[in-house]
Amino acid sequence: MSVPKLRFPITDSEWYEKSIIDLADYVDYRGKTPNKTDSGVFLVTAKNIKQGYIDYESSQEFIDPSEYDEVMRRGKPKIGDVLITTEAPLGNVATIDKENIALAQRVIKYRGKEKLLQNSFLKQLFLSPSFQMELISKATGGTVQGIKGSVLHQIKVCIPNIKEQTKIANFLSSVDEKISLLNKQYNLLCEYKKSAIQKIFSQELKFRNENGNAYPAWKIKPFRTVYSLLGTNSLSRNELNYENGIIKNIHYGDIHTKFNCRFDINKELVPYISDHIKIAEDNFCRKGDLVIADASEDYNDIGKCIEIMNVGQRQMVAGLHTFLARPSTHMAPGFGCYMMQSSEVRKQIKVIATGVSVLSITKKNLLELMVPLPSIDEQTKIANFLASVDDKIIIKKSELDRLTTWKQGLLQQMFI
Structure with a gap:
């Protein structure tokens, strides 16, 4: 043996x-x-x-x-x-x-x-x-x-x-303990972010300007007054090229499984679109756009979105079962994706989602969502604060993934 x-x-x-x-x-x-x-x-x-x-x-x-x-x-x-x-x-x-x-x-x-x-x-x-x-x-x-x-x-x-x-069990158990600790730290950060979003958008937690004064009162406006919806590209799997291509494609599955709420094309991996596919100029994503999942089997995933923060040299488009929402008025970079995560918006999305095995939301209903809007300056403060929490979450997740991958490598080599 x-x-x-x-x-x-x-x-x-x-x-x-x-x-x-x-x-x-x-x-x-x-x-x-x-x-x-x-x-x-x-x-x-x-x-x-x-x-x-x-x-x-x-x-x-x-x-x-x-x-x-x-x-x-x-x-x-x-x-x-x-x-x-x-x-x-x-x-x-x-x-x-x-x-x-x-x-x-x-x-x-x-x-x-x-x-x-x-x-x-x-x-x-x-x-x-x-x-x-x-x-x-x-x-x-x-x-x-x-x-x-x-x-x-x-x-x-x-x-x-x-x-x-x-000897083997004790060594691998010590690795498991480190993984468990990182996992707890990661989950605590995620819970902290969730709690922070809840307190910010219920205005239990309020920000002040550089002089220590309160910002103006928040407004509640229909989604259609701050974003317009553009066409997306419902490409089949055969039209996607997972090896190379000029254009990157974001579809609803990517939003559900891969992305944080802020999307940087230079850091995220998504499938490419084959070079022969023609894309209208308005369909390319721009900084500040929201890509929103309009279909899911889970109420927790329906309406999830990412905000485009850095398009980079290689362009991308919104793909299958997504809405592409472009700011029609000035919005602070990064604020829109957090706004869409607030319980005030999530409750409305769950109400407008229809379907049996697969849930979906319509453009008409999405445009009529009532969204909370602080001043631009306060939006910036909120986005920067939550982005700093997201950065900590990303770092911790990276540490957890690296250690988990290392553990898998050990299991591969330590057993027949």
Whole structure:
């Protein structure tokens, strides 16, 4: 048996191969769905299990404490047990960090056998690219992929002796702690920004001018009085060129998944438009334009937007399922995107969004939104303050991404 590319120099012993079932005891919680209550014992579902940890905020379901013993009759969790999801999503992994929880369907709990498999090592093994690829190769199903417990248990894994397992697990756990700390710092900054926007646009938090005096009272105006809507380019995927081209294309998917609210073309990656596509001059984005997503499956994404802050030498256009809103009166750079994030505007967008599986907003309804407008000078102060918070968020996210990528590289090299 071979050994990983990267290992600790504490032993020259070979790694050996065994089925998971030979190394760990398990409990499969699939079966009858437990009755849910408004409070009680927290029910950990597949939605709560992320890549390495249990997220208690993403989904909150509970069962009656009086039913706990019956629901968990197959085996109660212990701190350190390893969870893996078997469907929707497949292959997410977490370590149990508290005992007073219940486990739902589509979750299997493993506990390493004494002197054979350490739980912390098992968690990292399950997270490794080699195991995840093996898991996917044995999964079945179309849109929703899943794996049977009987198949999962028989997957063969390569492990070292318990001493080396401990060394590997301790090292990777220390990396996880740093990732967790960065993630908390990132989330705190995001929450701070959200709170700051709420306080600013409710005018609980007020800015003053250089002389310490209050700015003029805010006005409430229809969106159509400060922005005009221009045509966009609903290009098909075949008309986009992801390698090169002259023009960059921003579509609704990019806004939902990639962008902060301030968009700098020199720093962001978006698909190009093939050179043969002709674009009208007015359709090119300009500094101060808002690109607004007019369609989404999620109320939280509908109406999201970015503000163009730097067009650069390579031009870009708004693409599929977007509105291109151009300031028709003078607006302070960077203010519009924060204005569109305010709860006052977001509430209106959710009201005008229509549809069943896919939500959309019309140009007519968008133009009639009532938006809060302080003076230009106060807009500038607000935009600069929130932009400074965004800069901190971007830096922290970059640190988190780099460390996460490094961890993935370690997993690639430390497991077979």
